[in-house]
Amino acid sequence: MKAEVAILSGIVALFGVAILSVLLPSKRASAQVYVLCLVICAAMFGIATVRLLDPAAYEPLVLPLGLPGVGALFHIDSLSAFFLLVINLGGALASLYGIGYGAHEHEPKRVLPFYAAFLAGMNLVIIAEDAYGFLIGWEFMSLSSWAMVISSHHEAENRRAGFVYISMASFGALTLLIAFGLLANAGGGVGFAALRAGAADTQIASIVLGLVTIGAGSKAGLAPLHVWLPLAHPAAPSHVSGLMSGVMTKVAVYAFIRFAFDLLGAPAPWWSMLIIALSGATAIIGVLQATIESDLKRLLAYSTVENIGVVFVGLGLALAFKANNVPWAAALAFSAALFHVLNHSLFKSLLFFGAGAVLVGSGERNIEKLGGLIHRMPQTAIFMLGGCMAISALPPLNGFASEWLMFQAILVSPVLPQWGLKLLIPAVGAALALSAALCAAAFIRAYGIAFLGRPRSPQAANSNEVDRWSLASMAILLALCLFAGVLPGPVLDALSPVARAMVGGKIPIQSSIDWLSVVPIDEGRSSYNGLLVFTFIALSALLSKQIIHRFASHATRRSPAWDCGFPNAAPDGQYTASSFAQPLRRVFGRQAFAAQETVDMPAPGDMRPASLRIVMRDRIWDALYEPVATVVNRIADQLNRVHYLTIRGYLSLVFAALVGLLFTVAIWA
Amino acid sequence: MGLIAALSIQFAQMLLVLALAPLLLGFTRRLKARLLRRQGSSLIQPYRDLLKLLRKEAVLADNASWLFRVAPYLIFAATWVAAALVPTFATGLMFSWSADLIVITALLGSARFFLALAGMDIGTSFGGIGSSREAMFASFAEPAMIMIAFTMSLIAGSTQLSEIAEFVLSTTQLRVSLGLALFALIIVAIAENGRIPVDNPATHLELTMVHEAMILEYSGRHLALIEMASALKLLLYLSLIGCMFFPWGLAPAGASAAAMTGGVAAYVFKLVIGGAALVVFETSIAKMRVFRVPEFLGVALMLGLLGILLRFVSAGL
Structure with missing residues (x-):
């Protein structure tokens, strides 16, 4: 059976599940629907993996669906196969998580049908080989996720998030529609082959690129079109938030790649300047917001904005190299971007699932009211720690591996002749380095305040560990993060055909390199061995523990905290999330958030309480x-x-x- | 050269950095005391301190979690691995290709990540203040370090430290970007090691302290590991400056035993000079306010960026 047919049957099955979920009795529907989605997504994940590793080329599948007389085209090339893999891996694990998490939903039928339809829509976008199927899938994805964003519509905040989201989504879909329309001008054909012919005119191609940057960029969260994302992603149930942040943004990345690298043909150099400048700004804006945010899920959404910036930096570099005919460097930047797509989908899903676990376990998502969860939710705490390490780009986890590749791509860019790029790329390199460091600060803050220290509220003090389904899903994600970080070589090899199809070059085959190292260019230039670094750290830590416990001392005594001799018994005396962010707020606040601090300090003898009021505004929203x-x-x-x-x-x-x-x-x- | 010999040289380097780090600390303390016209403690005092700490029982706060107990081992391991991967007396060691300058920066970042988390684990205000300030410093120091790595790699055509050292050895041309990178690296090294004017390694119970505030709750073997890690970090930065900017005396890959011994002697000489320069600088300057530090580190970031820009614009600078 052809893979296209199999994936299409999967999509039909998912739509079937969507209808079934309405008919099932309310009580048991939740678990059954998630199990069905899990099975279907796992099967589609398997098919996508087989197709990605299969070097043969396949013809598009034509079905008599869609527009009368035209038919619908479906095709899975290597790019589609990779994104199918990302979507269905995320979908399967979100469904596994949902089996447990969905039980806490008050009105499951406000989520279930849309959940299945959402998964189906995303898959449809990827396998469509014509504009019609693409846009139908895109709209299914947008509308069903919108329905889930407003699933708890009792809160005014969620209704507003839904409104902003639907406005941005409609606007984005409109620009994509116009983009397809411009490409399909002469013959009226909507198949991708016909659209490629339409891009022969460079002026039209440039306009289309601008439209796609708006359309796909608004879905992905490219600044300044990212404003809906931190509102809408946290409003949905946590596994859906994970899907929207980890997976749906990747569908938008797919749309951008499909246009910029495939349909539009040879790129012009200035396209890459536009993308690189926008994405560098996106990374900084996203991470700065994440460092001061106190709502755990919104913080994660802001960090998604940052990571999308990182992905688009890679894509922009790949465009620049492709435009200047340096295929090996283009392949490096492109592989780095795709690797980061995979990595971000893994650790962002993990972190959102962890945030959902915190929400279920304690009923709180404001980290100012959490604390000490490491004692009450020990397993979730381990998985979240892993996720925070991965997203903070710490070796040997996967976030570092893709970040490292991205830096290597920046380091080969002096070969580019354009002056604009020569001045822009160093600045974006600095922006990437700055955003990586700020991201680590943001996640030290998030983890340290929520999971460490002492409980700041009764909810946190009485929180409970979540169910085993949720834990299993997080455990698998953490294991995948570790695998991709320790052994990036096999992942890069699997990405190689995609890079070759899109930019015409390839990086060295990693499986032929000794010791499972990663060598993106050549051995003398740079190499990284995650496995060895991991082994070294693990061995030195274990060795020092053994030696110290054996020969020095292993005695331990518990006592009250020291705190310079003046321990403060009240948990309020701890550092809070906003006090932790204070140094960074003082450094960046005025420029980035128009922060204003007003201190009201009563005179001696005055019994009024003193107060400190901080007002911060989103400058992009205002402007x-x-x-x-x-x-x-x-x-x-x-x-x-x-x-x-x-x-x-x-x-x-x-x-x-x-x-x-x-x-x-x-x-x- | 056989696998055994290569392995044993790599292992020797791991032990060498471990053995020399406390001595370097003792040397700087002693020299500083002498410059302040104090007698100062013995050169080997840091070893005695560490041994004493190791043998004492560890006192944990009542609500300390497993993270608090595991963190010292991870901090120590990450710093040790990073320090052992910087070429000290010889280039092209067996595992030198497993991590480049960017990886070494990130390894130090991992150590800092756990140190900052450990500072927040007990839930005291001192720990929080230390972690929060460390996070702020790191948000400038780490990108500055990456910028330095970029500059060096654009000059030498490689991010591998061995290759950079060999390139700097083989060239006689003086470059502006090289000077900018050196200046930036010195600033980062001072900030990262918590030396004056950024932080004072000798203070305690002062509101401006950063590193000491994070480790306030540690005792016994845990404290010993963290002290050892910070000594290794100082050694690492001096080795880094030595191997990238003053690579003379480094034994090439597969050199004879005599050349290796010469390399060790040159390395010790570099450490003495570097340590002395650090002490002279520290005694001649006052500590700055905490919120001046971002400006100080911002200079390093800008210099690094300038270095890269120069390399992008012209291959000769």
Whole structure:
């Protein structure tokens, strides 16, 4: 059976599950639906992996669906196979997590049908080989995720998130629609083969690239179109948040790659400048917000914005190298970007599942009210620690491996001749390094405040460990993070055909290198061996423990905390999340968040409590979205009058419209 | 050269850094005391301190978690591995290719990650203040270090320290970017090791302290491991400056035993000079306010960026 047919049957099965979930009795529906989704996604993951490793080329599948007389095209090339793998791996593990997590849902039927349809929509986007199927899948993905964002619609915050999300999603879909329309101009063919021919005109190709950067970029979270993401992702149930952040953003990355590297043909150098500049800014903006955010899930969403920036830096570099005909360097940057796509989907899912576990276990997602969870939720604490290490790019975990490859790609970019790139790339390199360091600070803060220290609220003090399904899902994700970090070689080899198809070059085959090292260019230039670094650290730690316990001392005594002799018994005396962020807020606050601190210190004898008030604003929202919202509101107010006309008024409006139309037609002819 | 010989040289380097790190600390303390016209403690005092700490029982706070107990071993292991991967007396050691300058920076980042978490584990205000400030310093020092790695790699065409050392040895051309990188690295080294003017390794119970605040709750063997790790870190930065900017005397890969001994002698000489320069600088300057430190480290970041820009713009600079 062809892989296309298999994946399509999987998609149909998922839609079937969506319908079934409505019919099933409420009580048991949740677990059954998630088990079904898990099985289907696991099967599709297997098919995608086989296709990715299969070097043979396959013809597109034509089915008599969709537009009458045209039919629908489906095709899984190596790029689609890779993204199918990412989506279905994330989907399967989110479903596994959902088996346990879904039991806590008050109204499961507000989530279940949309969950299955969401998975189906994302798969459909990837396998579609024509604009029609692509856009249908895209809209299924957007609308079903929107429905899940507003699933707990009782909270006003979620309703607002849903509104902002649906506006941005519609806007993004519109730009993609226009992009497809521009490419399909002459023949009217909607198949990708016909669209490639439409991109021959460089002017049209440039406009399409701009539109796709807006359309796919808004879905992925590219600044300044990222504002919906930290609102919408946290509003959904946690496994859906994990899917939206870890997987749905990757569908947007796929859309961008499909256009920029495949449909649009040979890129112009300035495209890469646009992408590199935008993505560098995205990384910094996302991580700065993450360092001051106190809502655990929103913090994770901001860090998604940062990671999308990192991925797009890689893609931008790959575009630059491709435009200047340096295929081996393009392959390096492209592989780094795809590797980071995989890695981010793994550790971001893990972190969102952990945040969901914290939410279930303690009922809190504000880290200011947490603390000491490492004692109450020991297993979740281990998995979250692993996730935080991976996202902070610490060796030997996977986040570091892709970050390291990205740095290697930056280091070969002096070969690019354009002056704009020569000045831009060093700055973006600095931005990447800065965002990696700030990301580590953000996650030290998040983990240290939520999991370490003493409980800051009764909820945190009485939290409980979550169910085994959720733990199993997190354990698998952490194991995958470790595997991809310790042995990046096999992963890079699997990505090699994708890079060759998209940029025409390849990096050295990693499996032929001794000691399982990673060598992206050649041995003299750079190499990294995650396995050896991991072994060295583990061995030295164990060895020093053995020697010290054997020959020195292993006695331990418990006593009250020392704290310089003045321990503060109240948990309020601990550092809080906002006090931890204070140094960074003081350094970056004024420029980045327009932060204003007002201290009200009463005079001696005055019994008022002292207060410190911090006001921070989102500058992008204020500068870009607030004016648009104001204008839209004003127009809506004006149009509102039309709603209250008399019947005569409406009739004269209809009449005027008719006359206007006839007049236009007359002049046209 | 056989596998055994290569392995044993690599192992010798691991032991060498471990043995020399406390001595370097003792040397700087002694020299500093002499410059302040004090008698100062013996050169081997750090060894005595470490042994004493190792033999004492470890006192843990009531609510200390497993992370608090595991962190010292991880901090020590990550720093030790990083220090052992920097070429000290010879280049091209057996495992030198398993980690380049970026990996070494990231290994130190891992150590810091656990140190900052350990500072927050007990839930005291001192631990929090230390971790929070360390996180702020790191957000500047780490990118500055990456910028330095970029500059060096753009000059030498490799991120491998052995290759960088060999390149600097083989070239006679003076480069502006090399000077910028050296200056930036010195700033980063001072900040990362908590030396004056950034932090004072001798203070205790002062609101400006950073490193000491994080490890306030540690005692016994755990404290010994962390003290050892910070000694290794100082040694690592001096070795790094030595091997990248003053690589003279480094024995090449597969050299004879005599050349290796010469390499060790040259290395010890470099450490003495580096330690003395550090002490002279420390005694001649006052500590700066905590919120001046980002500006200080910002200079390093900008110099590193300037170095890279120069390399992107012209291959000769």
